[in-house]
Amino acid sequence: xxxxxxxxxxxxxxxxxxxxxxxxxxxxxxxxxxxxxxxxxxxxxxxxxxxxxxxxxxxxxxxxxxxxxxxxxxxxxxxxxxxxxxxxxxxxxxxxxxxxxxxxxxxxxxx
Amino acid sequence: xxxxxxxxxxxxxxxxxxxxxxxxxxxxxxxxxxxxxxxxxxxxxxxxxxxxxxxxxxxxxxxxxxxxxxxxxxxxxxxxxxxxxxxxxxxxxxxxxxxxxxxxxxxxxxxxxxxx
Numbered sequence: 001x002x003x004x005x006x007x008x009x010x011x012x013x014x015x016x017x018x019x020x021x022x023x024x025x026x027x028x029x030x031x032x033x034x035x036x037x038x039x040x041x042x043x044x045x046x047x048x049x050x051x052x053x054x055x056x057x058x059x060x061x062x063x064x065x066x067x068x069x070x071x072x073x074x075x076x077x078x079x080x081x082x083x084x085x086x087x088x089x090x091x092x093x094x095x096x097x098x099x100x101x102x103x104x105x106x107x108x109x110x111x
Numbered sequence: 112x113x114x115x116x117x118x119x120x121x122x123x124x125x126x127x128x129x130x131x132x133x134x135x136x137x138x139x140x141x142x143x144x145x146x147x148x149x150x151x152x153x154x155x156x157x158x159x160x161x162x163x164x165x166x167x168x169x170x171x172x173x174x175x176x177x178x179x180x181x182x183x184x185x186x187x188x189x190x191x192x193x194x195x196x197x198x199x200x201x202x203x204x205x206x207x208x209x210x211x212x213x214x215x216x217x218x219x220x221x222x223x224x225x226x227x
Contacts, residue, residue: 056214098144
């Protein structure tokens with residue numbers, strides 16, 4: 001158990017809908033990272049937050065947004081969902097640069 | 112050009128033997144970090160080891176070591192004394208701009224099978 005929690009574990013929704021994925025980092029970790037893993041595109045970095053501020057932005061679509069709250073939990077919002085958004089979404093947290101602790105992931109299925 | 116290249120889609124190793132998983136990277140940024148992750152069939156992602164571009168010594172974490180050859184731009188993962196539980200997908204990744212905070216790039220992964 002990495003200490004990072006993600007909810008929900010599974011999510012099934014329809015095209016055009018909006019969903020919110022939630023991540024709670026390990027206690028004391030200030031950085032939260034979001035990744036997408038799909039069969040088509042492999043693993044992709046979406047975005048990083050550090051202590052509430054956006055720190056780095058990867059291949060995150062405009063339909064997606066994220067934020068980190070004062071209690072350091074983070075949410076990834078996916079809107080106008082398309083079939084291609086079906087993927088495993090990981091959150092990871094860290095305190096230092098050379099480490100990452102992953103949550104169990106949220107499997108999103110868009111029908 | 113690919114930022115991270117893993118040329119071995121699949122590898123087999125006998126239990127208790129050592130195995131090297133290859134990873135080459137491409138960057139012109141002097142400040143970068145290299146990561147290896149393990150993903151078992153259960154789907155979880157496990158961080159294994161990290162090497163910073165300015166680190167003088169190769170990183171080691173238990174049975175994992177990173178063979179960092181900066182001039183060749185390679186960051187191979189060495190697993191010693193393979194165990195059945197090492198069977199998994201292994202991903203190499205790079206983060207450019209450690210200080211400024213830039214993107215992560217992932218390789219396509221290597222599937223390792225440990226044979227009893």
